[in-house]
Amino acid sequence: MSAESELKRRQRRWRSMLWSLVAILVLSVALPSLGYVMAQQVYGTEREFSEERATNPRADMWRDARQGQGGFTTQTGPYVTDTLITNVGENWRQIRMGPMITWGGWFLIGVLVLIALFFLVFGRVRLEEGRSGMTVVRWRAYERALHWFTAISFIILAITGLSLLFGRAVLIPLFGPQGFAAYAQGAMYVHNFLGPVFSVALLAMILLWIRHNIPNRTDWQWFKQGGGLIGRKHPSAGRLNGGEKVWFWVGVVLFGVTVSVSGFVLDFPIFGQTRETMAIAQVVHAVVALLWIGFFFGHAYIGTLGTEGALEGMTRGRVDVNWAKQHHDLWYEDVLAKGEQPVSVDELEKNKTARQAGGTAGQASH
Ligand code: HEM
Numbered sequence: 307m308s309a310e311s312e313l314k315r316r317q318r319r320w321r322s323m324l325w326s327l328v329a330i331l332v333l334s335v336a337l338p339s340l341g342y343v344m345a346q347q348v349y350g351t352e353r354e355f356s357e358e359r360a361t362n363p364r365a366d367m368w369r370d371a372r373q374g375q376g377g378f379t380t381q382t383g384p385y386v387t388d389t390l391i392t393n394v395g396e397n398w399r400q401i402r403m404g405p406m407i408t409w410g411g412w413f414l415i416g417v418l419v420l421i422a423l424f425f426l427v428f429g430r431v432r433l434e435e436g437r438s439g440m441t442v443v444r445w446r447a448y449e450r451a452l453h454w455f456t457a458i459s460f461i462i463l464a465i466t467g468l469s470l471l472f473g474r475a476v477l478i479p480l481f482g483p484q485g486f487a488a489y490a491q492g493a494m495y496v497h498n499f500l501g502p503v504f505s506v507a508l509l510a511m512i513l514l515w516i517r518h519n520i521p522n523r524t525d526w527q528w529f530k531q532g533g534g535l536i537g538r539k540h541p542s543a544g545r546l547n548g549g550e551k552v553w554f555w556v557g558v559v560l561f562g563v564t565v566s567v568s569g570f571v572l573d574f575p576i577f578g579q580t581r582e583t584m585a586i587a588q589v590v591h592a593v594v595a596l597l598w599i600g601f602f603f604g605h606a607y608i609g610t611l612g613t614e615g616a617l618e619g620m621t622r623g624r625v626d627v628n629w630a631k632q633h634h635d636l637w638y639e640d641v642l643a644k645g646e647q648p649v650s651v652d653e654l655e656k657n658k659t660a661r662q663a664g665g666t667a668g669q670a671s672h
Pocket of ligand 1: 511515518519553554602605617620
């Protein structure tokens with residue numbers, strides 16, 4: 307390319323850049339001016355227009371709505387039925403749909419991951435001496451019945467409660483909107499009716515077992531030695547160890563009573579509860595229930611996979627003597643001191659067979 311044509315090409319480029327700049331400047335002045343003139347036609351005088359511009363009418367409406375400004379409605383009711391959006395309701399919605407769902411979901415997943423890691427690293431706490439074949443009574447039938455009624459109700463309440471909280475994110479994609487609506491309706495009924503019954507059982511559990519859960523020095527030593535879960539040393543413990551007492555006081559008493567009372571406020575809105583009260587009750591109910599479910603995962607893990615021989619105490623009522631000596635040595639000494647004699651598994655089996663045979667014979671003779 308010659309030097310002359312190169313010069314022309316550069317000049318053309320500069321000229322087009324200059325024109326583009328002028329066009330941008332003209333448009334950026336002309337278009338707002340045009341809008342301004344048109345707006346003046348619509349809104350009237352310049353003074354009126356600048357006032358209007360300062361206060362966007364739709365923003366005003368939203369502001370009124372957010373500040374709980376009442377309007378007119380033919381609907382009658384006891385509280386704020388004329389209010390389109392209550393401030394407290396909108397704030398509550400944002401908390402529920404935002405941090406509560408996000409943090410709550412991650413919290414539960416985190417607890418499950420930690421439990422799985424704990425199991426992989428430390429494994430199951432085994433019976434060091436194996437089974438002795440001799441057993442003692444740990445939980446009576448009425449105690450077990452109450453425990454399992456509470457536990458099963460808790461699980462149903464947790465599943466229905468979590469379905470209502472996370473349903474939009476997790477279940478609508480699975481069931482579809484209509485399927486979820488039908489399920490959520492059922493889940494809500496179950497949750498609302500079972501909740502109060504569960505609270506009564508929980509109260510009975512607290513009253514029944516409070517005497518076993520009074521903290522003492524042995525518990526402190528138990529904590530100092532890591533509860534025997536970490537490391538292979540087994541600290542002394544009475545009927546219940548320090549960890550079980552934390553589950554009782556924090557899980558069952560503190561979380562249980564908080565969830566029950568807040569649930570009662572939500573379930574029976576007949577005491578003149580305001581929207582504020584309902585919003586606060588819902589946040590307290592859901593947050594504490596989430597913490598409680600996380601804690602419950604730990605309790606259920608320790609009672610099943612985590613500790614060999616623990617579950618049979620709560621299913622059949624008796625535990626192996628070696629389990630009693632390893633986990634609750636002071637309690638085992640008490641049991642012997644009270645004169646209870648360990649019974650062998652074989653003897654229990656024989657007695658059971660004899661009882662069954664007696665039952666069948668009894669039935670046959672009728
Ligand atoms: C699948 C669920 C559950 C399992 C597998 C389970 C398992 C167990 C086991 C094995 C024991 C006896 C521990 C021992 O003998 O030292 C126990 C005790 C206990 N459980 Fe559960 N449990 C479950 C759910 C629950 C729930 C939902 C609650 C309360 C809401 C609960 C409250 C208690 C209490 C209070 C004790 C007595 C120990 C203490 O006072 O801390 N459990 N559980």
